[in-house]
Amino acid sequence: MKAPRKVSLTVNGEALSGEASPRMLFADFLRDVLGKTGTHVGCEHGVCGACTVIVDDVAVRSCLMFAVQAEGADVKTVEGLADGEELHPLQKLFSEHRALQCGYCTPGMLMTAIDLVASNNALSEQDIKVGMSAALCRCTGYDGIVKAVTAYAEQVHGKPIKRESDNG
Amino acid sequence: MKPPLLDILTPSSLAEALSLLSEHGDEARPLAGGQSLVPLLNFRMSRPAILIDLNQIADLAYIKDAGDYIAIGAMTRERSIEDSDLVRKEAPLLQEATTQIAHLPIRNRGTIGGSLANADPAAEYPAVVLALECELVVQSVRGERRIKAAAFFEDVLTTALEPDELLTEIIVPKAPSGSSSAFVEIARRHGDFALAGIAAQITFANSAPTDVRLAVCGAGTTASRLTAAEEIIQRDGVGPEAIKAASEAAASAVDPMSDLHASADYRRRLTGVMIGQAVEKAAQRAGVIS
Ligand SMILES: Cc1cc2nc3c(=O)[nH]c(=O)nc-3n(C[C@H](O)[C@H](O)[C@H](O)COP(=O)(O)OP(=O)(O)OC[C@H]3O[C@@H](n4cnc5c(N)ncnc54)[C@H](O)[C@@H]3O)c2cc1C
Ligand code: FES
Ligand code: FES
Numbered sequence: 001m002k003a004p005r006k007v008s009l010t011v012n013g014e015a016l017s018g019e020a021s022p023r024m025l026f027a028d029f030l031r032d033v034l035g036k037t038g039t040h041v042g043c044e045h046g047v048c049g050a051c052t053v054i055v056d057d058v059a060v061r062s063c064l065m066f067a068v069q070a071e072g073a074d075v076k077t078v079e080g081l082a083d084g085e086e087l088h089p090l091q092k093l094f095s096e097h098r099a100l101q102c103g104y105c106t107p108g109m110l111m112t113a114i115d116l117v118a119s120n121n122a123l124s125e126q127d128i129k130v131g132m133s134a135a136l137c138r139c140t141g142y143d144g145i146v147k148a149v150t151a152y153a154e155q156v157h158g159k160p161i162k163r164e165s166d167n168g
Numbered sequence: 169m170k171p172p173l174l175d176i177l178t179p180s181s182l183a184e185a186l187s188l189l190s191e192h193g194d195e196a197r198p199l200a201g202g203q204s205l206v207p208l209l210n211f212r213m214s215r216p217a218i219l220i221d222l223n224q225i226a227d228l229a230y231i232k233d234a235g236d237y238i239a240i241g242a243m244t245r246e247r248s249i250e251d252s253d254l255v256r257k258e259a260p261l262l263q264e265a266t267t268q269i270a271h272l273p274i275r276n277r278g279t280i281g282g283s284l285a286n287a288d289p290a291a292e293y294p295a296v297v298l299a300l301e302c303e304l305v306v307q308s309v310r311g312e313r314r315i316k317a318a319a320f321f322e323d324v325l326t327t328a329l330e331p332d333e334l335l336t337e338i339i340v341p342k343a344p345s346g347s348s349s350a351f352v353e354i355a356r357r358h359g360d361f362a363l364a365g366i367a368a369q370i371t372f373a374n375s376a377p378t379d380v381r382l383a384v385c386g387a388g389t390t391a392s393r394l395t396a397a398e399e400i401i402q403r404d405g406v407g408p409e410a411i412k413a414a415s416e417a418a419a420s421a422v423d424p425m426s427d428l429h430a431s432a433d434y435r436r437r438l439t440g441v442m443i444g445q446a447v448e449k450a451a452q453r454a455g456v457i458s
Contacts, residue, residue, distance in 0.1 A: 022176040045207035058276040064206040130358045134271030
């Protein structure tokens with residue numbers, strides 16, 4: 001039975017549902033069925049990270065999940081970060097540190113960084129570099145991204161992180 | 169690209185999954201974390217008519233202390249293994265290797281069972297289960313069998329699993345006291361598949377190695393044990409001369425492939441270099457060398 005099925009889930013706190021045939025990727029369901037086009041699609045094989053969203057509290061590639069697997073899931077996408085006009089603290093830091101240029105990678109970078117910072121309260125700058133290499137950026141050279149995520153980790157965990165540049 | 173037309177069946181128990189698999193035979197593939205299978209579907213390199221989604225089978229995801237060994241359910245996520253205090257304490261090699269698999273968002277979905285069943289020649293877990301001499305529990309409607317890690321990996325992406333069988337549990341013997349381990353690899357970027365990686369598990373008594381297990385990934389059609397190198401370390405210890413001889417023995421034992429990531433020659437050299445680093449690191453951690 002390959003007929004479309006109803007998928008009901010929570011996205012950014014809102015109960016939503018839509019129809020998906022079994023082959024539909026979760027990334028396409030978010031964008032084309034639910035209209036949440038903030039989640040971007042780059043490579044469709046798990047490499048670029050542009051499609052990263054948070055499902056049941058952890059970051060996952062939405063291009064490597066099927067829509068029907070999201071039945072009942074609690075999902076957070078980039079649309080859920082800001083509170084009205086008030087940007088999320090990580091979005092503010094991305095802006096301050098010039099962590100984006102074209103912005104294509106940014107939604108995936110933000111969702112990747114949120115899980116990375118939540119996963120470990122003793123991140124080093126090197127851990128952040130390694131962690132953020134989970135998503136590809138073709139524009140920025142990562143300098144601003146690493147600075148923004150490092151500052152965010154300091155805010156969340158309330159303690160300073162030693163930068164490589166601190167060595168002199 | 170997008171996956172081919174297919175159907176997804178979602179059993180909620182192992183028994184149901186096994187009967188679906190036996191009913192649909194070659195038409196069906198089990199779907200674990202999807203981190204290897206979905207890319208293959210998106211590229212249309214795999215075209216099963218039916219996916220049997222194992223993600224709703226709650227009792228396939230666990231890490232249990234079973235006395236002499238740890239039992240890990242096939243659907244346990246790589247992230248849960250990385251974060252497990254039990255694994256860190258009793259099988260540190262498995263924990264260290266896990267942190268070198270891909271990136272956090274991949275490890276959030278990817279499973280140990282999926283990685284072993286997939287049998288990518290460059291994957292970390294096959295080398296780890298060879299070095300730890302794990303047993304793999306496999307089930308089908310026909311019954312259960314246990315396969316030793318050494319008999320599980322047959323060829324590139326090919327294992328001893330029959331089409332109607334599921335890998336259900338990995339039996340990981342606890343590392344003996346006095347043992348030490350290291351997992352080292354070289355990849356172009358952290359998170360990429362290894363060009364060559366070594367899993368080393370060594371037991372020492374009075375500073376002398378008494379049980380040496382060295383397994384390589386990325387340097388052949390499957391992960392494998394490097395017995396010549398193991399024998400040298402066991403006989404001659406962990407001094408610089410012995411490590412050099414073991415590195416050379418390892419490099420000449422492997423038969424790597426050339427691909428767009430690295431030539432066979434380079435992988436062979438790396439295997440030797442990684443042996444040196446892995447044995448040194450394990451010996452340092454045991455306090456046998458400084
Ligand atoms: C960008 C990227 C980088 C990666 N880097 C690495 C890396 O550095 N090292 C590494 O090891 N892996 C890497 N992977 C792969 C990742 O670890 C996969 O999660 C893993 O190899 C497969 O696990 P899975 O649970 O996702 O399995 P799936 O993709 O769901 O399944 C893989 C195969 O195993 C079969 N299968 C799954 N479970 C079972 C079972 N219980 N019984 C029988 N058959 C089963 C499936 O039918 C399929 O053929 C990477 C993946 C991506 C996308
Ligand atoms: S589109 Fe999902 S990782 Fe690239
Ligand atoms: S800002 Fe353009 S890809 Fe990252």
